[in-house]
Amino acid sequence: MINITLPDGAVRQYEKGVSALDIAKSISEGLARKVLAASINGQVRDATRPINEDAFLKLLTWSDGDGKNTFWHSSAHLMAEAVETMFPGVKFWVGPPVENGFYYDMDLGDKKMSEEDLVALEKKMNELAKKNSAYIRKEIPKEEAVKYFSEKGDEYKLDLLSNLNDGEITFYTQGDFTDLCRGPHIPNTSFIKAIKLTSIAGAYWKGNEKNKMLTRVYGVTYPSQKELDEYLAMMEEAKKRDHRKLGKELGIFTMDDDVGPGLPLWMPNGTVIIEELEKLAKETELAAGYKRVVTPHIAKESMYLTSGHLPYYADSMFPPMEMDGEKYYLKAMNCPHHHKIFDAEPKSYKDLPYRLAEYGTCYRYEQSGELFGLMRVRCLHMNDAHIYCTKEQFYDEFKAVNEMYLKYFKIFGIDKYVMRLSLHSPEKLGQKYVDEPELWKETEALVRDVLIKTNTPFVExxxxxxxxxxxxxxxxxxxxxxxxxxxxxxxxxxxxxxxxLEFTNQDNKAETPLIIHRAPLGTHERFIGFLLEHYAGKFPLWLAPVQVKVLPISDKFIDYAKSVSDKLKKADIRSEVDDRNEKIGKKIRDTELMRVPYMLVVGEKEMNENKVAVRRQGKGDMGVKTVDEFLTNAIEEIKDRREE
RNA sequence: GCCGUUGUAGCUCAGUGGUAGAGCACUUCCUUGGUAAGGAAGAGGUCAAGGGUUCAAUUCCCUUUAACGGCUCCA
Structure with missing residues (x-):
C-alpha cells in the first residue's frame, strides 16, 4: 500500500500502481470525469500513469493552468491527426499550448493550406474526438525512435531526438497518430468537445529567420461548446477595444498612404491628449528637478559614430541624407543630442545630478511587418530624459525615477504590468553589448539593489x-x-x-558620470494606444478631448446652451454645443458613443433657473445642478486628474 | 524582411466578365421634440495603383503598394 496526500492534507491509502484517475474515481465519479492530468509530487503527468510510491497528488482539471495546457497540448495532437489524414506526408515540428489555445508547426512540402481547409480540419477533428481514442504513452529506446523517424524521412523529429537521451524518449499514440512527445496528455479525445481553428501563419523553424518557414496552425478547444462560444464572444468584445478601431472612431489619429506606413497623423482630439500628457510630464519633471531642452530632428553621421549607434544600428535608422558632403541621419534616439548639451558647458560635481528632459521626436525604420497601429510606428514622441550623476548619487536617482513611474501608473490606474530587469548575455559581449564585463556586473547589481530595497516586484x-x-x-x-x-x-x-563627458569632482579630477535614460510615459504613440485600450476610449475628464457637451432640447435653447458652454470655456474646460436639428435622444446617443464624459441637457426649466441637467457618460442622469455648482465640481475633478 | 489573408462611398459591408449597391455619416427641407437612433429628398465611388488576358476587367492573371494574422526584429 502507498500513502497519497491530497491538497487538503488528507492522506489516503491505495494499492501500489494505482492511477490518479483511479484515485479520482474513488473520491467521486463526477470528479473522475473532469480529471485531465495529475500533479504528482509537483510533476505534471498523465492521470492514467501508475503511481508506485507515496506521493502528493493534485488532480488537475480545466480550472488548473496545467490542466488547460495538457488539454490544449492533446488538442494539438488531435489536430495533427486530422492534418495527417488530409495532407499525407506532412511532417510535424512542435505543437505546444499557448496562452489561449495551441498551435502546431508543420512542413506541408509542396502543398498549401488555406482558410477553407481549416473548416474541413475542424470537422475532421470533431469526428476523431468522438472516437474516444485514448492517448497511449510508450517508452521507446532511442535507437528504435531514430529508426522509426528515419524510415519516415522526418528530419524534424530526428532533430528533436538528437537532443534527447536514451531512456527519456516517449511516444504518444491516439487513434492512428503517433508522435514523439514528452507528454503528458489527457486520458482520451472525448474530453475535447468544442474546436475552433483560428488562423494559419508562417513561422520560421526554431524561430530563426535563416531557417525554412513552416506552416503554423493556431486553434483553441474547450470542454464544452458554451465555453468556446463565450471565448469567441470575449474576443469580439476585445476587438471593439482595439486602439486602432477606437482611434479612428474617436478621431484620435489617422494613417494615410500618402504620408507613409507607421507615420500617424494626430488629429485634433488626439492632440488634446498629447498636450495633457505633456503638461503632466512637465509639471512632474519640474518638481523633480529636470530642465527642459529642445533638440533638432537630425544630426551628422559623426555623432552616431561617437555614440556607437552606427554602424551597428543603421538598419533601424532611416537612410542618411547627403548634404554639403556630409551624411545626416534622422534621429532614432535623443541621447546623443542631450549628451552634447551636457558637454556644452564645463560641469562640476556641484552641477550633478544634471537632468535633461525633452518630448523628443524620433524616427525609427521599423521593419514593415512589425508596424502595428500606434504601438509600433516609425515616428515617435518620447517622454525622454537623461540624468547625469555620480555613482554615489545613482541609487537615489534611479529610485526616484522608479517612484515617478509608480506615481504615473497610479494616476492612470495601470496595474496590469510587469517590471522586467533586462540583463545582458555574457556570450554576446562585444557584439550586441559593450565589452565591459565588470561594469555590466556592477551596474546590474546596482539596478537589482534598487528594486529589492524598494520592494518592487520584478522578473529578471x-x-x-x-x-x-x-x-x-x-x-x-x-x-x-x-x-x-x-x-x-x-x-x-x-x-x-x-x-x-566629464565633470570635475571634489578632488579637482575629471570624472565620467553615469547616465540614466528614462521614459516613464514611453512614447505618445504607444502610451495613447495603450490608454485607448485601457480606458476603452472612456478617458478620464482631464484627458478627454471634449470634456463637456451641452445639449439643447430644441433650437429655442441654443443661445442658452452657448452661454453655458462659453462660461465653461472661460474656465479652460473643453466644451461644445450640439446645435444640430436633432431630438435629444439622438444627441445623447451620439455624445455617449463619442465617450464625452459630461452631457449637460438644457431646456425650458434649466434656462429659467440658470441650471443644467447633468448626465455622466455611461452612468446616465445625475440630476439638475446650477451651472456654478457643476463648474466647481468639474474643475476639481480635472485638477486632481481623477479617474472618475 | 518572411509566410498567409485582404483592399468596393467618410465608416461598416453586399455584389458582378457587359463601367456598381445597402445601412450609418453628410447636404437640404419638414419637424421643435426632456435623457441612447423623428421623417422625406439629395449628393457622394478611376471598385488600392500599374500591367496583362479578353470584343469587353471592379470581377480572371501578374507586379507594386497598404492594412490585417503570425514569424523574425525591437537602441
Whole structure:
C-alpha cells in the first residue's frame, strides 16, 4: 500500500500502481470525469500513469493552468491527426499550448493550406474526438525512435531526438497518430468537445529567420461548446477595444498612404491628449528637478559614430541624407543630442545630478511587418530624459525615477504590468553589448539593489539589455495580447566615456558620470494606444478631448446652451454645443458613443433657473445642478486628474 | 524582411466578365421634440495603383503598394 496526500492534507491509502484517475474515481465519479492530468509530487503527468510510491497528488482539471495546457497540448495532437489524414506526408515540428489555445508547426512540402481547409480540419477533428481514442504513452529506446523517424524521412523529429537521451524518449499514440512527445496528455479525445481553428501563419523553424518557414496552425478547444462560444464572444468584445478601431472612431489619429506606413497623423482630439500628457510630464519633471531642452530632428553621421549607434544600428535608422558632403541621419534616439548639451558647458560635481528632459521626436525604420497601429510606428514622441550623476548619487536617482513611474501608473490606474530587469548575455559581449564585463556586473547589481530595497516586484531576463547597460522595462499587453515595453529606465555606463563627458569632482579630477535614460510615459504613440485600450476610449475628464457637451432640447435653447458652454470655456474646460436639428435622444446617443464624459441637457426649466441637467457618460442622469455648482465640481475633478 | 489573408462611398459591408449597391455619416427641407437612433429628398465611388488576358476587367492573371494574422526584429 502507498500513502497519497491530497491538497487538503488528507492522506489516503491505495494499492501500489494505482492511477490518479483511479484515485479520482474513488473520491467521486463526477470528479473522475473532469480529471485531465495529475500533479504528482509537483510533476505534471498523465492521470492514467501508475503511481508506485507515496506521493502528493493534485488532480488537475480545466480550472488548473496545467490542466488547460495538457488539454490544449492533446488538442494539438488531435489536430495533427486530422492534418495527417488530409495532407499525407506532412511532417510535424512542435505543437505546444499557448496562452489561449495551441498551435502546431508543420512542413506541408509542396502543398498549401488555406482558410477553407481549416473548416474541413475542424470537422475532421470533431469526428476523431468522438472516437474516444485514448492517448497511449510508450517508452521507446532511442535507437528504435531514430529508426522509426528515419524510415519516415522526418528530419524534424530526428532533430528533436538528437537532443534527447536514451531512456527519456516517449511516444504518444491516439487513434492512428503517433508522435514523439514528452507528454503528458489527457486520458482520451472525448474530453475535447468544442474546436475552433483560428488562423494559419508562417513561422520560421526554431524561430530563426535563416531557417525554412513552416506552416503554423493556431486553434483553441474547450470542454464544452458554451465555453468556446463565450471565448469567441470575449474576443469580439476585445476587438471593439482595439486602439486602432477606437482611434479612428474617436478621431484620435489617422494613417494615410500618402504620408507613409507607421507615420500617424494626430488629429485634433488626439492632440488634446498629447498636450495633457505633456503638461503632466512637465509639471512632474519640474518638481523633480529636470530642465527642459529642445533638440533638432537630425544630426551628422559623426555623432552616431561617437555614440556607437552606427554602424551597428543603421538598419533601424532611416537612410542618411547627403548634404554639403556630409551624411545626416534622422534621429532614432535623443541621447546623443542631450549628451552634447551636457558637454556644452564645463560641469562640476556641484552641477550633478544634471537632468535633461525633452518630448523628443524620433524616427525609427521599423521593419514593415512589425508596424502595428500606434504601438509600433516609425515616428515617435518620447517622454525622454537623461540624468547625469555620480555613482554615489545613482541609487537615489534611479529610485526616484522608479517612484515617478509608480506615481504615473497610479494616476492612470495601470496595474496590469510587469517590471522586467533586462540583463545582458555574457556570450554576446562585444557584439550586441559593450565589452565591459565588470561594469555590466556592477551596474546590474546596482539596478537589482534598487528594486529589492524598494520592494518592487520584478522578473529578471537575460539578453534584453540595451547595448550600453541594463534596464528596467515595464511590459504591458495590448488588447489582442501582444506584449510591448510601455516605459523604460536604463543605466548607461558606456556613452559617457564615448562622448568624453566629464565633470570635475571634489578632488579637482575629471570624472565620467553615469547616465540614466528614462521614459516613464514611453512614447505618445504607444502610451495613447495603450490608454485607448485601457480606458476603452472612456478617458478620464482631464484627458478627454471634449470634456463637456451641452445639449439643447430644441433650437429655442441654443443661445442658452452657448452661454453655458462659453462660461465653461472661460474656465479652460473643453466644451461644445450640439446645435444640430436633432431630438435629444439622438444627441445623447451620439455624445455617449463619442465617450464625452459630461452631457449637460438644457431646456425650458434649466434656462429659467440658470441650471443644467447633468448626465455622466455611461452612468446616465445625475440630476439638475446650477451651472456654478457643476463648474466647481468639474474643475476639481480635472485638477486632481481623477479617474472618475 | 518572411509566410498567409485582404483592399468596393467618410465608416461598416453586399455584389458582378457587359463601367456598381445597402445601412450609418453628410447636404437640404419638414419637424421643435426632456435623457441612447423623428421623417422625406439629395449628393457622394478611376471598385488600392500599374500591367496583362479578353470584343469587353471592379470581377480572371501578374507586379507594386497598404492594412490585417503570425514569424523574425525591437537602441
Amino acid at each position: 531576463v537575460q539578453d534584453e539589455a540595451a547595448f550600453y547597460g541594463p534596464k528596467i522595462d515595464v511590459q504591458i499587453w495590448s488588447i489582442i495580447g501582444r506584449e510591448f515595453t510601455l516605459a523604460t529606465n536604463q543605466v548607461d555606463f558606456a556613452q559617457g566615456r564615448r562622448f568624453k
